[in-house]
Amino acid sequence: MQKNYCFFVTDEESGLRIDRFLTKKALSLSRSLIQKLILSGAITVNSKKRKPHYLLKADDQIDVTVPPPQPLEVEKENIPIDIVYEDRSLMLINKRPGMVVHPAAGNRTGTLVNALLFHCNDLSGIGGVERPGIVHRLDKGTSGLLLVAKDDMTHQSLSKQFKERSMKKEYLVLVKGEVKNQKGRIETLIGRDPFHRKKMAVLKENGRTAVTDYSVKERFAGFTLLEIGLKTGRTHQIRVHMAHIKHPVVGDAIYGRKLIISKKRSELEEALLSFNRQALHAFRLGFAHPVQKKYMEFEALPPSDMQKIIEVLRRETKE
Numbered sequence: 001m002q003k004n005y006c007f008f009v010t011d012e013e014s015g016l017r018i019d020r021f022l023t024k025k026a027l028s029l030s031r032s033l034i035q036k037l038i039l040s041g042a043i044t045v046n047s048k049k050r051k052p053h054y055l056l057k058a059d060d061q062i063d064v065t066v067p068p069p070q071p072l073e074v075e076k077e078n079i080p081i082d083i084v085y086e087d088r089s090l091m092l093i094n095k096r097p098g099m100v101v102h103p104a105a106g107n108r109t110g111t112l113v114n115a116l117l118f119h120c121n122d123l124s125g126i127g128g129v130e131r132p133g134i135v136h137r138l139d140k141g142t143s144g145l146l147l148v149a150k151d152d153m154t155h156q157s158l159s160k161q162f163k164e165r166s167m168k169k170e171y172l173v174l175v176k177g178e179v180k181n182q183k184g185r186i187e188t189l190i191g192r193d194p195f196h197r198k199k200m201a202v203l204k205e206n207g208r209t210a211v212t213d214y215s216v217k218e219r220f221a222g223f224t225l226l227e228i229g230l231k232t233g234r235t236h237q238i239r240v241h242m243a244h245i246k247h248p249v250v251g252d253a254i255y256g257r258k259l260i261i262s263k264k265r266s267e268l269e270e271a272l273l274s275f276n277r278q279a280l281h282a283f284r285l286g287f288a289h290p291v292q293k294k295y296m297e298f299e300a301l302p303p304s305d306m307q308k309i310i311e312v313l314r315r316e317t318k319e
Helices: 018-023 031-040 112-119 152-164 237-244 267-273 304-318
Strands: 003-008 043-045 061-066 082-086 090-095 143-149 168-176 183-192 200-203 208-220 223-230 280-288 295-299
Touching (some): 031 061, 143 152, 208 237
Parallel strands (some): 143 280
Antiparallel strands (some): 003 061, 082 090, 280 295
């Protein structure tokens, strides 16, 4: 079904780019989709077609036409998923490491979306054709808690909490080196790396503000287990910030350092060699349930591969 919206720009909102203005309106539309709708003329300002970077003025009228969702060209697959919680409105998934969340070129099967479409028959179109019901994402190598909405109202509410940073998201992260301070905050600008376009980097200018809070959960010889809370949600934020303070995430092949193995491999070196992802796990998630109107919070233990390394580190630290 086609959806229509109408907004009027306030004095406080004057000067905002139209695509950023609409991103803040919790329409369950990604910024890239909003930009496509603007360029196609499905979004107008005072009945005129504009470009995504158009700067709004007070009292501008913005009309938005969202076409019906296209048929989802993603196959349903009977892939086991770890469901931590489920009701009529939403699901909470404990994503295993190595699973891609959204289908994309080269990954049309075996994704979390393929598995969700098999489990739920009514997700198509919620949040977009390629990401039905998905409220936020985790990298392929990151494990942990991820929310899925089953209807538009729930998706809009959870997306708003996510964008406003009222949703609690905390991670367990194993980093190299012994972090000096018990607690800390990292605040920088993050943007596309000017020399490696597939990477993100800390920038001095022209980036987006990124804020990461951390506290030490456990110390080991040469390693530290951190609890990390995000105040912003930039791409690869934790991995970039940890590398920035010279404590890269264990197993991070993009922002970390190459593992140097001795001739006589230790138990720890064997465990690290078999660990082929970043040691990053979304272990705690808290949110206001859109229907039940109550705060809910869940936790999930790290998967066995990450726990194995932690157990080896505990033994070696005690020796």
